Amino acid sequence: MSEKNSPILEVKGLKTHFFTKHGVSKAVDGIDFTLRKGETLGIVGESGCGKSITSLSILRLIPSPPGKIAGGQVLYKGKDLVTLSEDEMRKIRGNEISMIFQEPMTSLNPVIPVGEQIAEALRLHQGMRKKEAWIKAVEMLRLVGIPSPEKRAKQEPFQLSGGMRQRVMIAMALACTPEVLIADEPTTALDVTIQAQILELIKDLQKKIGMGVIMITHDLGVVSETCDKVAVMYAGNIIEHAPTEKIFTNPKHPYTQGLLNSLPKIHEDQEELQTIEGSVPSPYNLPAGCRFASRCPHQKPLCHLQKPDLIEQNDGVKVRCWMYTDEWTKHTEKEGAVK
Amino acid sequence: MMMFIFRRLIQTIPVVIGVTFVVFFIMQLVPGDPAVLLAGEGASKETVNAIREQLGLNRPLLVQYFDYLLNVFQGDFGTSLKNSQPVLDEIMVRLPITMELAFFSIIITIVLGMAAGIISAVKPYSLTDTSVMLVALLGISLPSFWFGLMMMYFFSVKLQILPVAGWDSILHVILPALTLGAGGAAIVARMTRSSMLEVIRQDYIRTARAKGLREHVIIYKHALRNALIPVITVVGLQFGALLGGTVLVESIFAINGLGRMIVDAIRMRDLPVVQGGVLAASLIFVIVNLFVDVFYRFFNKRIELN
Numbered sequence: 001m002s003e004k005n006s007p008i009l010e011v012k013g014l015k016t017h018f019f020t021k022h023g024v025s026k027a028v029d030g031i032d033f034t035l036r037k038g039e040t041l042g043i044v045g046e047s048g049c050g051k052s053i054t055s056l057s058i059l060r061l062i063p064s065p066p067g068k069i070a071g072g073q074v075l076y077k078g079k080d081l082v083t084l085s086e087d088e089m090r091k092i093r094g095n096e097i098s099m100i101f102q103e104p105m106t107s108l109n110p111v112i113p114v115g116e117q118i119a120e121a122l123r124l125h126q127g128m129r130k131k132e133a134w135i136k137a138v139e140m141l142r143l144v145g146i147p148s149p150e151k152r153a154k155q156e157p158f159q160l161s162g163g164m165r166q167r168v169m170i171a172m173a174l175a176c177t178p179e180v181l182i183a184d185e186p187t188t189a190l191d192v193t194i195q196a197q198i199l200e201l202i203k204d205l206q207k208k209i210g211m212g213v214i215m216i217t218h219d220l221g222v223v224s225e226t227c228d229k230v231a232v233m234y235a236g237n238i239i240e241h242a243p244t245e246k247i248f249t250n251p252k253h254p255y256t257q258g259l260l261n262s263l264p265k266i267h268e269d270q271e272e273l274q275t276i277e278g279s280v281p282s283p284y285n286l287p288a289g290c291r292f293a294s295r296c297p298h299q300k301p302l303c304h305l306q307k308p309d310l311i312e313q314n315d316g317v318k319v320r321c322w323m324y325t326d327e328w329t330k331h332t333e334k335e336g337a338v339k
Numbered sequence: 340m341m342m343f344i345f346r347r348l349i350q351t352i353p354v355v356i357g358v359t360f361v362v363f364f365i366m367q368l369v370p371g372d373p374a375v376l377l378a379g380e381g382a383s384k385e386t387v388n389a390i391r392e393q394l395g396l397n398r399p400l401l402v403q404y405f406d407y408l409l410n411v412f413q414g415d416f417g418t419s420l421k422n423s424q425p426v427l428d429e430i431m432v433r434l435p436i437t438m439e440l441a442f443f444s445i446i447i448t449i450v451l452g453m454a455a456g457i458i459s460a461v462k463p464y465s466l467t468d469t470s471v472m473l474v475a476l477l478g479i480s481l482p483s484f485w486f487g488l489m490m491m492y493f494f495s496v497k498l499q500i501l502p503v504a505g506w507d508s509i510l511h512v513i514l515p516a517l518t519l520g521a522g523g524a525a526i527v528a529r530m531t532r533s534s535m536l537e538v539i540r541q542d543y544i545r546t547a548r549a550k551g552l553r554e555h556v557i558i559y560k561h562a563l564r565n566a567l568i569p570v571i572t573v574v575g576l577q578f579g580a581l582l583g584g585t586v587l588v589e590s591i592f593a594i595n596g597l598g599r600m601i602v603d604a605i606r607m608r609d610l611p612v613v614q615g616g617v618l619a620a621s622l623i624f625v626i627v628n629l630f631v632d633v634f635y636r637f638f639n640k641r642i643e644l645n
Contacts, residue, residue, distance in 0.1 A: 061548055093551035101549075106542040111564045111639060120560075121550045172550070 008212050009035040009058070009097075009180050014072035016050075016057045018283075019065065025283040027053040029236035030072065032310070035180065040206065040213040042227030042244065044220065044259070048280060049233040051216045052102070055182045058214075059093055060084075076180070095125035098173040102185035104166035108157040114168045115141070115153025118175050125176045140171035144201060163194035170201065177209050184216045199226055220263060224248060232256050235280055235291040238310060242317040252319040254296045290322065298323060302331050340636070347632055351625050358621040359411060362614050363404050373420055373608045394420070411618070417611030421604075426615035429600060434619055436506060437585050437596035440519065441623075443512050444581055447520030448527055449574055455524070456531020456570075461558060463536055471528065478525025483584055487518035487591045504593040515592045519584050523577035530573045534566040541565070568639050575631030582620050 016028040028050040035041050043051050056062050058074050060081065074081040076097065081089065101107040109117060118137035122128045128136065134153070141149035144167040157165055166186065173181060183202060187195040203226060206213055215226055223230055223244060230247045232240040232255065240253040251257045258276040278295035281287055287294070293303035302322055310320040322328045374391040375382075391397050395406070410417065416426035455475060459468040491514060495503040502511050538544065539562055547561040586598035597616055604612035 059549055061545060090551045090553065093549055095551055099549045101542060101546060103542050107546045109543040109547065109561050109565070111568075112561070120552065120556075124551060169546075172546075 006037055007034045008037050008077065009214075010073075010075040011054075011058070012073045012075065014054065014057060014074060015070040016053050016062060016067060017070040018067045023284045026236050026286060027067075027283050028057060029286070031231075031233070031236075031238050033231050033238065033241065035212040035214060037179075037212055038206065038210045039229070040215055040227045042215045042217060042223040042230040043233060044217055044223055044230060045233035046218060046280065048283075050236040050283075051218075051233055052184055054233070055099065055184050055214060055216055058182060059097060059099060060089055061093075061099075091125070094121045094173075094178075095176045096178055097180040097182065098176065098178040099182040100166075100169050100173045100184065100186045102188050104162055104169055104189055107169060108165055110157055113154050113156055114160065114165075118153075118168070118172045121172065121175050136175065137171075140175050141168070143174075143205070144168075144171045145197070146171075163190055163198070166190055166194075166198055167201070170198070170205075174205055174209070178211055180212045180214070181206070182214045182216070185218070186215075187222060188217075188219070195222075202226070220248075220259065232259070235286060236283060237291060237320060238318075239292065239320045240318065241310065242319075246315065246317050250317075252313070252317055252324060253292075253321050254298055254323070255292045258295075290320075300328075300331060302327065340633075343636060344629075344633060347629055351629065354625055355622065356408070358625075359408055359614075359618060360404070362617045362621070363407060364400070366610050366613060367400060369605075369608070371608045373610055376608045377420055407614070416615035416618070419604075419612050420609045421607050421612070426611050429612065430597065430615055430619050433595060433597045433600045433616075436594060437582075437589070437598060438623070440512070440515055440585060440588070440594065440596060441578070441581055443516035444520035444584075445523070445574070445578055447516055448523035448577055448581070451520070452524035452527025453531050453567075453570065455528035457535060457558070457563070459528070459532040460535030460539070460566075463532075468532075472532070475525040475528045478521050479529075481522075483518050483522055484587050484591055486521060487514070487588060490514050490518060491591070504591075506592075506594045506596075511592075515588050515594060518591070519581055519588045522584075523574075523581060526577060527570060527573060530570050531566065534569050535562060538562045538566040564638060568635070571631060571635050571638065575628055578627045578631075579624050582624060 011031060011033050013030050013032060014028055015026070015030050018025040018027055031050075031054060033041060033043075043054060045051050053062065053067075057069055058081065060069070062069065069082050072082065076092065081092065084092070108114065115134060115137045118140055119128075119130075119133035122133040122136050123130065126133075138149045138153045141153055146152050146164055146167055152160065152164070157168070160168065166189070170186070181202070186202065187198050190198060199222060202213065205211075213226075215222065217223060227244045229241070229243050231238045232247070232253065234255050240247070240251070240256045242252070247256060248260065251260050255276070258274075261274045262276065264273055276295055281291055281294070287304065289302075289304040289306055290296070290299075290308055293299045296303065300322070308320050308322045308325065310318050311324065312318045313324060322331075372387075374387050374394065374396055377390050378387045388397075395403060398406075407417070414427065416430065418425055419429060455471050459471045462468055491503060494501040494514060501514055502508075505511055535558075544557060544561060547557045552561070582598075585596055586602055588594070589596045589599040590602060597620060601613055601616040601620075603609075604616065
């Protein structure tokens with residue numbers, strides 16, 4: 001258990017900004033989280049909240065220009081990946097930290113046999129000979145449940161179905177037995193039965209290899225099934241960070257509450273799904289106060305004035321909301337006095 | 340793959356027949372009567388008629404055409420009206436020269452074009468990129484006869500390092516091949532660049548990066564193969580333009596190739612030679628396109644012929 005508790009990846013105050021003609025887009029604006037060995041961290045949030053940019057920043061795969069890591073640290077085994085040389089970074093990519101992308105249809109090279117796409121990473125990082133790497137690639141395909149892997153390894157992506165391609169992506173990501181796996185919406189493009197299989201597969205392999213997993217998703221179902229803890233992102237910030245069961249049983253941040261309310265419920269007869277009114281602020285023009293304030297049912301003038309910090313509560317849940325601070329109580333009392 | 344090549348070969352037959360048809364009837368539209376030209380100025384009407392009868396030119400056009408077609412399939416391209424030599428013999432002498440010229444030119448087109456395109460695409464909007472593309476734009480815009488003459492003036496007359504004209508040694512090949520290949524190289528360079536830039540943005544390039552591959556592996560293994568697919572098509576088409584260009588370049592550099600043979604024959608209204616020459620050139624074009632298709636399929640196995 002002590003091994004499981006040692007942090008393997010620590011993200012501290014990470015900021016990724018895009019410098020464009022239209023101004024600076026603060027896609028990721030100061031986020032912190034820790035991933036421990038064997039643990040699964042879910043990062044959830046709606047499209048454009050900065051989930052994928054976070055994951056790409058960890059591997060320094062942000063297209064630059066216009067993107068740039070504008071601040072913060074990504075500590076992997078104590079090394080800061082942000083300041084590593086490109087050569088050293090390459091040794092980590094695909095070897096110690098690998099990534100599964102959300103688009104299985106387009107993330108594989110269309111003209112290279114899938115076996116070779118797995119084998120090249122093995123030759124590069126593990127120094128395997130051609131034949132050895134190929135055998136291992138076939139073995140990886142078998143491991144991810146692709147039938148007749150010897151035959152499939154020689155095929156090109158267009159000869160494989162979407163589910164199989166995603167399995168190939170997983171095989172590729174896991175070939176070098178990484179310490180950290182970043183899965184960016186690994187099941188979004190797949191149908192529900194395949195989704196369950198793929199998630200099961202990642203969990204199984206995680207148990208075998210003992211890697212830490214960052215599961216990036218907007219699907220709360222996926223989170224409840226796979227994650228130990230969850231970071232909820234909104235407009236480039238983490239607004240709530242909690243163990244998974246706490247997020248589902250006792251969501252604190254009004255945005256998390258809204259997110260959970262918008263899920264269809266099995267035991268209730270619902271005509272319409274609930275939504276969160278309004279829309280996400282533009283990353284080019286973020287408000288000074290709480291970024292969710294304008295959509296929040298509990299908003300007060302205070303919320304618009306100053307941005308709340310991510311504060312740890314008694315139960316270990318971290319939340320970025322004025323409602324859980326002393327200022328809020330004071331403010332409410334003041335309001336009461338005025339009335 | 341063999342089945343594909345075989346089917347593709349079968350398909351060329353109607354194309355070749357079509358070419359003979361077009362070549363034959365276009366030549367009928369050319370003003371000037373070969374019988375009159377052959378008989379010479381001031382010949383009597385009887386002489387002209389006799390010549391016409393002798394050559395079979397008085398028969399209905401369709402009959403002449405099918406007669407011609409039948410002969411062609413038997414390997415008989417007719418005889419030259421000018422010197423009564425079999426056209427095929429003449430083609431066999433001239434064709435290798437033109438093929439050699441075309442071969443070196445297309446190599447220049449491919450190597451120079453792709454190299455320039457890749458150099459540009461690796462650092463887009465850099466000084467290198469801008470300069471390479473400016474040169475490419477010049478290459479497309481300059482007419483080949485002018486470019487050829489300028490090179491001849493510079494390298495042969497001023498610097499005297501390359502022969503002016505003729506076709507004796509490998510040194511003689513350089514200027515004509517450059518003249519002929521330059522325009523194509525410019526087009527291929529621009530095509531390679533834009534195709535590479537398109538491919539570099541693809542998700543699978545990001546995947547390759549995430550694997551920790553080196554930049555040159557990403558460019559040459561992952562990007563280039565995908566980027567070349569449209570370039571191959573352009574090279575195939577360029578080959579057609581190149582064959583047309585041999586007519587000019589052979590005339591400028593006094594090379595006795597197929598192109599010059601056709602030009603001379605047109606001037607003389609030597610119909611069988613013109614027909615034979617154009618047919619030979621068309622056949623080469625058809626064969627080259629067959630190669631392009633096979634190549635294309637090799638690069639992109641998704642192409643299925645049905």
